[in-house]
Amino acid sequence: MEAIKQVRYHVVEASGLFEPDSTLLLSGCADAPLRPGDRRLVVIDSTVDELHGERITRYFDHHGITVTLLPLRADESVKRWDLVTDVVDAMNDFGIDRRREPVIAIGGGVLLDVVGLAASLYRRGTPYIRIPTTLVGLVDAGVGVKTGVNYGQGKNRLGTYAPAVATFVDRSFLSTLDARHLANGLAEILKMALIKSAELFGLLEDFGPLLIEDRFQGSTPALETAARRIVSEAIHLMLEELQPNLWEQCLERCVDYGHTFSPTIEMEALPELLHGEAVTVDMALTTVLGRMRGDVTEHQAQRVLALMDRLRLPLWTDVLARPGILDGALADTVRHRDGQQRLPLPVGIGHHRFVNDVTPEELNAALRELDAARRRTGQDIGPVAGLVGAGEAA
Numbered sequence: 001m002e003a004i005k006q007v008r009y010h011v012v013e014a015s016g017l018f019e020p021d022s023t024l025l026l027s028g029c030a031d032a033p034l035r036p037g038d039r040r041l042v043v044i045d046s047t048v049d050e051l052h053g054e055r056i057t058r059y060f061d062h063h064g065i066t067v068t069l070l071p072l073r074a075d076e077s078v079k080r081w082d083l084v085t086d087v088v089d090a091m092n093d094f095g096i097d098r099r100r101e102p103v104i105a106i107g108g109g110v111l112l113d114v115v116g117l118a119a120s121l122y123r124r125g126t127p128y129i130r131i132p133t134t135l136v137g138l139v140d141a142g143v144g145v146k147t148g149v150n151y152g153q154g155k156n157r158l159g160t161y162a163p164a165v166a167t168f169v170d171r172s173f174l175s176t177l178d179a180r181h182l183a184n185g186l187a188e189i190l191k192m193a194l195i196k197s198a199e200l201f202g203l204l205e206d207f208g209p210l211l212i213e214d215r216f217q218g219s220t221p222a223l224e225t226a227a228r229r230i231v232s233e234a235i236h237l238m239l240e241e242l243q244p245n246l247w248e249q250c251l252e253r254c255v256d257y258g259h260t261f262s263p264t265i266e267m268e269a270l271p272e273l274l275h276g277e278a279v280t281v282d283m284a285l286t287t288v289l290g291r292m293r294g295d296v297t298e299h300q301a302q303r304v305l306a307l308m309d310r311l312r313l314p315l316w317t318d319v320l321a322r323p324g325i326l327d328g329a330l331a332d333t334v335r336h337r338d339g340q341q342r343l344p345l346p347v348g349i350g351h352h353r354f355v356n357d358v359t360p361e362e363l364n365a366a367l368r369e370l371d372a373a374r375r376r377t378g379q380d381i382g383p384v385a386g387l388v389g390a391g392e393a394a
């Protein structure tokens with residue numbers, strides 16, 4: 001037999017979502033109306049609850065929505081199965097009506113991934129709504145359809161494809177996010193720029209560091225325009241890539257750029273590197289690979305590495321110096337991509353192509369060149385044990 005499942009979800013730009021008089025959450029998405037008298041289970045990142053919980057609770061009260069709040073500590077170090085069962089227990093206790101009572105998830109990528117996974121498993125699929133509160137959440141974790149938790153050494157090893165009914169994108173949450181996590185989100189935006197949009201790259205060069213300082217709050221008209229354009233363009237580019245290949249049947253995905261070596265790097269470096277930081281190290285390495293192959297000019301490579309540095313993102317981690325780390329990471333990715341590398345590599349700035357012929361020797365040469373480059377940018381974090389020739393290259 002053959003059956004087709006139609007998928008539709010909404011990504012709604014929603015500034016001031018929890019301003020008392022905003023009606024976006026109530027009627028901004030036709031597929032998930034919220035009316036006075038309704039009740040909802042709201043799972044919220046406990047940090048977000050501390051920082052924004054009061055205004056969120058006040059909002060629901062004001063609109064006559066009865067809310068059961070489940071604050072959960074949610075960060076990478078606890079992104080495990082136990083957290084999923086915590087949400088499932090709360091759904092059980094709440095006695096969710098899975099036809100009419102979508103769970104509302106408010107938090108960063110970890111919280112959204114965990115609630116998404118729990119909701120997709122509960123009674124084989126319960127609707128949920130995402131309200132991202134980190135930049136990674138706004139432009140990435142809140143936009144796609146993947147859910148997941150880590151298992152063993154495997155990053156997001158357990159997960160499902162489960163679109164939320166809607167995501168409400170509200171930059172005001174970023175006002176309390178620290179610079180490191182803002183840069184972490186800018187890494188995913190940079191990814192989209194590098195493979196798809198020279199224009200977005202230019203915006204990041206002009207405004208990226210300023211937006212970190214301003215926490216994307218638009219305190220001047222120029223910063224407001226830049227923040228809005230950068231966030232919406234990143235989301236738009238991401239959706240454009242996801243839509244024709246939502247279930248990832250085609251394994252050549254340019255949005256996998258920066259995600260070939262980074263899953264291993266991130267897990268090996270835990271808790272040193274955040275997700276976007278590991279992605280940046282991968283992108284720095286593949287920028288150098290692109291330069292060595294003649295697809296990226298020296299000048300372009302320098303611009304890319306310099307922007308990473310200005311966005312306070314790392315070009316390097318000492319994990320890279322562990323023997324065989326990249327070969328192992330590539331082998332793992334090849335397994336994941338049905339036996340081929342399908343490695344997206346940059347072509348200039350804003351374009352890409354896929355290759356299948358990266359060798360251990362080429363990776364080692366790229367590592368040495370990257371090590372030299374990061375030292376030139378001043379990202380010198382001490383001698384790199386085990387990297388043959390690193391000293392000379394520097």
Ligand SMILES: NC(=O)c1ccc[n+]([C@@H]2O[C@H](COP(=O)([O-])OP(=O)(O)OC[C@H]3O[C@@H](n4cnc5c(N)ncnc54)[C@H](O)[C@@H]3O)[C@@H](O)[C@H]2O)c1
Pocket residue numbers: 045046047048051074075076079107108109110111113133134135136137140141142144145146147148156173174175176177178181184275
């Ligand atoms: N499903 C997907 O398609 C997808 C895409 C990208 C990333 N992800 C996942 O997202 C995760 C990373 O997400 P993240 O970077 O949001 O990390 P995170 O969820 O761990 O949040 C980062 C930290 O910020 C805190 N926080 C959240 N919102 C805040 C706010 N408004 N103010 C102050 N602090 C706040 C959190 O408590 C946490 O300590 C990774 O696990 C990654 O695998 C998933």
